[in-house]
Structure formats: C-alpha cells, structure tokens
Amino acid sequence: MKRRAMVAGLCAVASAGCTDRLRDVVASTPRDIAVRSRYIDGDPLVEGQSVRSMPEELITHATSFRSxxxxxxxxxxxxPETTEFVENTEFVDxxxxxxxxxxxxxxxxxVEVRLGSISRTGDHSLRIAVDLAxxxxxxxxxxxxxxxxxxxxxxxxGPPERVIVSIDGDRAGVTI
Structure with a gap:
C-alpha cells in the first residue's frame, strides 16, 4: 500500500506541469471540439505556405488543409514529424x-509555441490562442x-469555416 502511494506521489510530482497544462487546455476548449497538437521547431512548409513567404512585417501566420x-x-x-502527423490525420475531404x-x-x-485555448467566435468560427513558452x-x-x-x-x-490564430497579440486568420 505504501509503495502504491509512493509511486502515485512520484508520478504526480513528475507530471505536475504536464497534467496541469493539459487540464487547462481541456477546460478552455468547447466540449464538442477535439484537438491534437504537435510543436515543430522549425519551418516544415514550402515557400508560398510558410510565414517566411509573408511580408516582412507579418510575424504570425496560419494556414489550413482539408485533405x-x-x-x-x-x-x-x-x-518526418510533420509528415507523420499529417499521415495520421483523417481529413474532411x-x-x-x-x-x-x-x-x-x-x-x-x-521560444516554443504551444496551444493555449480554443473558443468559439460565431457559427463555424474559432479563435485559437497560442502561447509562447x-x-x-x-x-x-x-x-x-x-x-x-x-x-x-x-x-x-462540422468543420470550422474560419479560424483566427492569436499569438502574443498578433493575429492571423484563415478560411478553411
């Protein structure tokens, strides 16, 4: 019994930040929306799709895919991380x-980016807050x-029609 309590205590301490963060995101996401995210350190997107293709003054960018x-x-x-994530996605189209x-x-x-929260802003419109860590x-x-x-x-x-991504006060909108 003591061993089980000790293991549970160690797991709670070791995962405290992760568990709390997960609960925060779940608590701030509407119940009828499921989300999975993956942080990628770098730019996996081709020219024309990437933030590097945007005008110099735009430092936040969003794009979307249905297929x-x-x-x-x-x-x-x-x-490979991006490719794996996409291959494991069951797209609408x-x-x-x-x-x-x-x-x-x-x-x-x-800096790292991570999901902060998701909220509805209207019919088929979402606001996604991304935190800098x-x-x-x-x-x-x-x-x-x-x-x-x-x-x-x-x-x-149903699939959202419009998404606004907000990162540290900068916004980028995407029509899906």
Whole structure:
C-alpha cells in the first residue's frame, strides 16, 4: 500500500506541469471540439505556405488543409514529424472529420509555441490562442526563426469555416 502511494506521489510530482497544462487546455476548449497538437521547431512548409513567404512585417501566420494531398504537398522534404502527423490525420475531404491548421511564428530560437485555448467566435468560427513558452518578458531578435504548431481539429458541429490564430497579440486568420 505504501509503495502504491509512493509511486502515485512520484508520478504526480513528475507530471505536475504536464497534467496541469493539459487540464487547462481541456477546460478552455468547447466540449464538442477535439484537438491534437504537435510543436515543430522549425519551418516544415514550402515557400508560398510558410510565414517566411509573408511580408516582412507579418510575424504570425496560419494556414489550413482539408485533405491529406493538400497538406502533403505543402510539406518540405526532410520533416518526418510533420509528415507523420499529417499521415495520421483523417481529413474532411478524404472521408474523415479533421481539418489541419498550421500556426507559425517568427521569433527567437529559445521560444516554443504551444496551444493555449480554443473558443468559439460565431457559427463555424474559432479563435485559437497560442502561447509562447521558454522565455519571459519582451522577445527581440535580429535573426528570427520559425516555430510551428500543427493542430488537428474535429468539431461535432462540422468543420470550422474560419479560424483566427492569436499569438502574443498578433493575429492571423484563415478560411478553411
């Protein structure tokens, strides 16, 4: 009995940040929306789809995909984590229920991006808040790098038509 309590206590301590963060995201997501996310350190998207293809003053970007073929066509070679995530997605246009939203941010190398919250902003419209982690205070860099968050979204009300991604006060909208 003591051993079981000790193991449970160690697991609680070891996973405290992860568990709390997971509960925060679940608590801030409407119950009829399922989401899975994956952080990618770098830019897996081809030119024309990437934040690097946007005007210089735009540091936040979002794009979406309804089919596996469309998403695979937007991934640069040599990005196995992104390819695996896309291959394991059951897209709406391929008979599934999922749309893929890709949120990107130009920022300092030590920054990570993670899902903050999801909320409804109207019929078939969502707002996704993405948090910056890894540093505190103002983030300035002369040589920004791309940070990417892949999001699989399933909505019981049907695929969203519009998504606004908000990262540190900057917004990017995408029509799905």
């Amino acid at each position: 596996q073929a469309g998403a695979m066509g937007a991934i640069r070679p040599g990005h 391929d008979g599934g229920e999922v749309v893929l939203v890709v949120a990107q941010r130009l920022t300092a190398p030590e 890894g540093v505190r205070g103002e983030i300035e860099t002369d040589d920004p790098v791309v940070k990417t968050l892949l999001l699989r979204l399933t909505d019981e009300q």
